[in-house]
Amino acid sequence: MKVRVTVMPKAGVLDPQGKAIAQALAGLGFEGVAEVRAGKVLMLDLAETNPAAARAAGEAMARRLLANTVIESFTVELA
Amino acid sequence: MKSAIIIFPGTNRERDMAIALERASGQRPAMLWHRDSALPAGLDLVVLPGGFSYGDYLRCGAMAAQSPIMAAVRDFAARGGHVLGVCNGFQMLCEAGLLPGALLKNASLRFLAQDCALRVERADTVFTRGFRQGAVFRATMAHGDGNYFCDAETLARLEGERLVALRYADANLNGSINAIAGVVSPNLRVMGLMPHPENSVDPLVGGTDGLPMFTGLAEAFATV
Numbered sequence: 001m002k003v004r005v006t007v008m009p010k011a012g013v014l015d016p017q018g019k020a021i022a023q024a025l026a027g028l029g030f031e032g033v034a035e036v037r038a039g040k041v042l043m044l045d046l047a048e049t050n051p052a053a054a055r056a057a058g059e060a061m062a063r064r065l066l067a068n069t070v071i072e073s074f075t076v077e078l079a
Numbered sequence: 080m081k082s083a084i085i086i087f088p089g090t091n092r093e094r095d096m097a098i099a100l101e102r103a104s105g106q107r108p109a110m111l112w113h114r115d116s117a118l119p120a121g122l123d124l125v126v127l128p129g130g131f132s133y134g135d136y137l138r139c140g141a142m143a144a145q146s147p148i149m150a151a152v153r154d155f156a157a158r159g160g161h162v163l164g165v166c167n168g169f170q171m172l173c174e175a176g177l178l179p180g181a182l183l184k185n186a187s188l189r190f191l192a193q194d195c196a197l198r199v200e201r202a203d204t205v206f207t208r209g210f211r212q213g214a215v216f217r218a219t220m221a222h223g224d225g226n227y228f229c230d231a232e233t234l235a236r237l238e239g240e241r242l243v244a245l246r247y248a249d250a251n252l253n254g255s256i257n258a259i260a261g262v263v264s265p266n267l268r269v270m271g272l273m274p275h276p277e278n279s280v281d282p283l284v285g286g287t288d289g290l291p292m293f294t295g296l297a298e299a300f301a302t303v
Contacts, residue, residue: 013228014254016188065145068138068174070181071228 001046003058004079007067008039042066043079051078080104080300082124085152087113087143092129092166092275099277100126103293104300113146123300124161125152127168129221129275139182139224140170149175161205162269163296166222169261169271178262178271179237180229182222186254190223195274196248197260200241204263206270207244209295215248216288218274225273227255227262237262245272 009015015037022036044061048054058076067074082100084093093110100108108126109119118125133142143149149171156162156177164172172178185191194217202212210216229237234256237243245261253273261272276289 014183014186014226016184016186016254020188065141066137068141068181070173070179070230071183 001048001051001054002079003044003046003054004077005042005044005058005062005066005074006039006077007042007062007072007074009037010071010073013071039072054078080106080123080297080302081119081121082106082108082126082296082300083111083118083122084108084126084128085111085113085148086128087130087132087146089132089134090128090130090167092277095275095277096126096128096165099280099289099293100124100296102280103290104297111148113143113148116147116151118148118151118155122155122160124163124296125155127152127162127164127171128277129166129168132167132171135224138170138174140167140172140174143167143171144174153177156264156269159266159268161296163206164269164271165275165277166225166273169273170224172269172271177269178264179233180227180262182224182273183226183228183254184224185222185226185252187252191220191225191252193220193252194218195220195250195252195260197245197272197274198248200243200246201263204244204267204270205296205299206263206292207295208299209291209293216276216291217279217286218276218289219278219285220252220274222253222273225253225255227253227259227273229256240265244270245274 017038018036199210247258251258279289
């Protein structure tokens, strides 16, 4: 099964990358962008065939390695 | 002083660290590879040096923190062993959960390769005993992700328990919360800092401002 883990900087954590992207968008003439937050998406191809178990495995992997929960939040979805 | 330096793929500051430790103590540190699973017996100090382990993949220090040797380093720290992490080593200690917080990308988004001034916030640790309390010394910065961050509760605990060992004294160039440059564990035996005191141990190459860190360690662990 494929599992998608989305990792984002937590609310309140400075995201200088997102800020720089927002400035670049404004520079290109895209108006009305209040904020950009830059995160990452990890696609996992798992041998597991049970959806609930696959999601649980993705969550365990995110907590242990894929996200640093001091600064990042994550969501896990079946893809 | 019996010390060991751990080398990861992408570590590049292990030689400078070895020179600093040997200059101060007269004893050459053991150099260990990250795939080793045990530390030599009777170590006083383990050092995680600077560099760009695993090309900073995922997050700085995240992959190194899962290396086989890190289980042994965790055990060593749990038994009261002394561990020093510099730059990438500090990032590893945070990722490994041996120190609180995390290092974010510099607030300016710029890689910082320049000197900074560090103030010694507490001189009663083996890492800082070579300095006077409140002393300011110069050290080199060389990092893209040195912006120390922790949540408000952790910050209150760090400040309340005086676990901030070093602070940027003038400019806080990387944007660290409360200008934190180095933190220690509650038992004062694990320390991480972003700047490189091991760069400044030779009067011919950039001065000796960083030498007291290593002479202090050598004195603390001198075999009488």
